[in-house]
Amino acid sequence: MATSYVALGFSKSGFMRDSDVYACTSNNVIVRSRNTMGNTNADQPLIGVSDINVAMVDGRIECTFTRESSRNDGDDNFYNLRDPKKYYIIMSKLSGSLKPDGNIKYHTERVIGSETSFSEFTSGGSAVDRKLILQKAHGCLMMIAWIGLASIGITLARFFKPMWPDTQIFEKPVWFSFHRICMVLTFLCTVSAFVIIFISVEGFLEIGEGRSGLLRFLHAIFGTVVTCLAIINPIMAIFRPHPGEPRRPLFNWAHWAVGTSAHLIAMATICLALGYRSARSLINGLPDYLFWLVIGFIIFHIIVWILLHIKRNNILNRNSDASNDIPLQDKPQDSQDNLVDANKPTSKDTRIMTFLISVYVLVSLAIVVTVVINIALV
Structure with a gap:
């Protein structure tokens, strides 16, 4: 059972609710979850993610992966980053065990970035x-x-x-x-x-x-x-x-x-x-x-x-x-x-x-x- 994780998420409001989260766990896997009202983590299928590399190095979780910017498979929880709508980037971590069912627990620390429109990425800079x-x-x-x-x-x-x-x-x-x-x-x-x-x-x-x-x-x-x-x-x-x-x-x-x-x-x-x-x-x-x-x-x-x-x-x-x-x-x-x-x-x-x-x-x-x-x- 994994004991900790670091996570990257996208939020519509700047709050943890209604956020699409990708957690790299200490058992070397990525868990995707959706935070809903009350900060409840609901496990989601890991779709649109490739080139996964998760490892424990000197007690630290090192993680890289590639996420598609959008999908057309009807998954409304997979936020479309090509949309002009702006999202907040959320970073969080947890020290402690995950839930018995494998879902990630509510984090102990987080950083919320500024509101960003990912559709504005250009060759000259993002x-x-x-x-x-x-x-x-x-x-x-x-x-x-x-x-x-x-x-x-x-x-x-x-x-x-x-x-x-x-x-x-x-x-x-x-x-x-x-x-x-x-x-x-x-x-x-x-x-x-x-x-x-x-x-x-x-x-x-x-x-x-x-x-x-x-x-x-x-x-x-x-x-x-x-x-x-x-x-x-x-x-x-x-x-x-x-x-x-x-x-x-x-x-x-x-x-x-x-x-x-x-x-x-x-x-x-x-x-x-x-x-x-x-x-x-x-x-x-x-x-x-x-x-x-x-x-x-x-x-x-x-x-x-x-x-x-x-x-x-x-x-x-x-x-x-x-x-x-x-x-x-x-x-x-x-x-x-x-x-x-x-x-x-x-x-x-x-x-x-x-x-x-x-x-x-x-x-x-x-x-x-x-x-x-x-x-x-x-």
Whole structure:
């Protein structure tokens, strides 16, 4: 009697019910079944399947077979993959014994893929390939946007206003110029990634079956919130009041709240996408360590922010009258807002702050490159 199996199935709804399943068992055979309402497995004749090769190798089931795309023998349970209708691909496995009658038991783990139309296969590549490419592009853009650009841009705005007071880029303080560049690129990457994944899934995801379906749905919800916040913040910045105006403090708090919320939610959304195990990843095949790499970055981010907070407060306490707020446009009466008090940061302050931001940028970019390469090569 077989003790385990791995299975491939096609589902009309994304749920296990009404799915056509092909299970490779540990006794070196393939069992075809149909999951019906209540997740009951009903044995089906093994038709339209050839080139079967099932073997146990080092405790693993290795299985290959060829399934016809369609049949005309009246078997309605044999899903026609030439039909324009879209199906979900389901992978599952079971560790334990099969039923006494030989039918397969309900699985212990499963992964449900995206909805796919197999009729779209062409010589230039399949619909699955195109969807995977779009998913990879979405993931890479979001990693670049929020682990890289947004993290650096927010850090500069938070801690580096007193720094490099004698240096300007594009007639603006260094921190503001780089902050603006980073956040504009974050906006462009985020919106592009949102459009790409919206095209890939052809709309908005519905709640799928099980934990995997729920994680996909939560990822979609959080990602939409992040995209909305990423659009709102630059619009707020365009219409910000000038320094010294009564509504300027309100803008400062709102701008900080929206940006910080977007960054935090983006971190959570990325973690949902990677999954703490490859089986939970929204892109199949990603190594498990990527999730923990991002968790490590979050911890590193917090530690660096604590160090920067301590050092910045030390500088500001010596420069209590300093201001580096940025007006919408240069005006003579606002010129003092672009200057720092005569008590400038010392050379030691500059070296320490420059060292911290350099390490932060290098680590951020290294993590982005690592994750992007893994996503591209999977």
